[in-house]
Amino acid sequence: MKKFIKIFLILTLCLIYLLSVFNVKAQEETAESAGLEIFAESAILIDAKTGKILYQKNANEKMYPASITKILTVYLSSINLKPESVLTASDTAIFNFDRSSSHIWLDTKEEARVVDLQHASLLASANDASNMLAEGVSGTQEAFATLMNETVSELGLSNTHFTNAHGLPDENHYTTAYDMAMITRMAIKDENFLKIFSTKTYEMPATNKQANPRIFASGNAMIKNGKFNYEFAIGGKIGWTEPAGYTMVTYASKDNMDLIAVVMKESEADNRYIDTKTLFEYGFNNYKTVVIKGSEIESKTVEIKKGNDLWAKATFDINVDFNILLSQSMDDSLVKAEVEIRNEDDPEKIEGYVVLKINNEVVGEQIMNKNLEMFDISFEATKLPIIERILDYLSIGFLGLFFLRSFVIFLRKFELPE
Numbered sequence: 001m002k003k004f005i006k007i008f009l010i011l012t013l014c015l016i017y018l019l020s021v022f023n024v025k026a027q028e029e030t031a032e033s034a035g036l037e038i039f040a041e042s043a044i045l046i047d048a049k050t051g052k053i054l055y056q057k058n059a060n061e062k063m064y065p066a067s068i069t070k071i072l073t074v075y076l077s078s079i080n081l082k083p084e085s086v087l088t089a090s091d092t093a094i095f096n097f098d099r100s101s102s103h104i105w106l107d108t109k110e111e112a113r114v115v116d117l118q119h120a121s122l123l124a125s126a127n128d129a130s131n132m133l134a135e136g137v138s139g140t141q142e143a144f145a146t147l148m149n150e151t152v153s154e155l156g157l158s159n160t161h162f163t164n165a166h167g168l169p170d171e172n173h174y175t176t177a178y179d180m181a182m183i184t185r186m187a188i189k190d191e192n193f194l195k196i197f198s199t200k201t202y203e204m205p206a207t208n209k210q211a212n213p214r215i216f217a218s219g220n221a222m223i224k225n226g227k228f229n230y231e232f233a234i235g236g237k238i239g240w241t242e243p244a245g246y247t248m249v250t251y252a253s254k255d256n257m258d259l260i261a262v263v264m265k266e267s268e269a270d271n272r273y274i275d276t277k278t279l280f281e282y283g284f285n286n287y288k289t290v291v292i293k294g295s296e297i298e299s300k301t302v303e304i305k306k307g308n309d310l311w312a313k314a315t316f317d318i319n320v321d322f323n324i325l326l327s328q329s330m331d332d333s334l335v336k337a338e339v340e341i342r343n344e345d346d347p348e349k350i351e352g353y354v355v356l357k358i359n360n361e362v363v364g365e366q367i368m369n370k371n372l373e374m375f376d377i378s379f380e381a382t383k384l385p386i387i388e389r390i391l392d393y394l395s396i397g398f399l400g401l402f403f404l405r406s407f408v409i410f411l412r413k414f415e416l417p418e
Contacts, residue, residue, distance in 0.1 A: 038057050040264055044059040044181050045259060063176060068238070071237055074133065075187035076137055079190060081136055084113055085136070089106050089107065089109060125238070130165040159178075169243045178262075200224055228277075236249055247266070248272040254284050259283045261275075294318040300352060322366065
């Protein structure tokens with residue numbers, strides 16, 4: 001009987017364990033899929049303002065990016081080169097890639113403006129233009145790849161390594177959907193990059209080697225007229241190589257909410273548009289952005305005393321707006337911004353923070369601008385003037401008594417005898 005009970009308990013525990021494992025796995029799958037049918041092997045949707053992940057599928061799996069690599073290439077050229085600067089094509093820029101891949105037939109020693117090459121790189125996915133930008137920024141393509149990886153590392157992204165500026169196949173050239181979303185989030189903060197990223201068509205003027213203008217059109221069908229047009233899409237970049245499959249990054253905005261969608265390793269070209277629309281619709285239908293304006297947060301002044309002396313006065317204010325992402329079902333009034341002063345007894349360490357809360361739970365904070373006014377509380381500045389003032393009063397008092405006494409003596413000399 002005891003043996004039977006022991007066997008029964010063991011079987012029961014095993015069953016409970018298996019059920020718990022299944023339940024955890026089911027929860028993970030639910031969180032992963034969010035009820036969405038996504039064809040891509042890897043995908044992600046983030047809120048561009050906060051970086052919050054709204055959906056992910058294998059988002060940290062290393063994948064080949066293909067030409068979405070050029071997002072980082074054009075961004076780095078935008079922050080390092082002037083748009084009107086003219087670059088001259090080298091032999092390596094023109095011939096150091098497979099010429100059967102996308103290019104705009106730039107020629108050795110051809111001169112082109114940076115802004116034209118940037119549009120060629122993003123819209124026409126021109127590998128020769130990308131190489132020219134890389135060499136324009138760093139001197140060599142190898143040095144530019146190093147800069148790309150340094151930039152990615154500064155963003156805290158550890159699953160990306162680039163070997164070239166264009167994204168053609170290399171086993172050491174890889175990234176993830178998450179990393180590409182964060183790279184794009186950084187890039188669209190640059191106004192010049194965003195302008196190019198959202199351009200539908202562009203005309204590159206004639207050059208010293210090409211008598212006729214070149215016309216480019218964005219490859220991302222979501223920002224162009226057609227069956228895959230998405231009214232809220234602002235900009236995007238597509239890519240394809242056989243090892244990478246079809247890849248795409250798209251940026252969309254609606255009702256003060258900005259989203260970035262990345263899909264990687266799609267087996268069919270159309271699927272990237274279907275998946276991206278599915279992701280955007282999920283984000284816009286299930287989330288909203290609540291804005292707290294910095295101008296509406298009252299400034300605060302703190303007086304710091306040492307004993308009874310005013311040692312310093314610190315004034316804090318904020319001039320940035322805060323974007324808080326909420327689910328559509330949540331009440332906006334649950335979002336609060338409170339000012340918190342820390343180290344308020346030390347002028348050197350005192351700081352003001354705007355603390356953001358959702359339903360009284362802290363979700364973030366931002367340091368405030370500080371204006372610090374220091375006062376001299378030394379003996380010479382505080383006590384000595386008081387002592388000197390007292391001495392002045394005493395001197396005046398003694399002098400007054402002296403004159404009063406002298407006046408009395410003077411009057412006594414003229415007193416009449418009785």
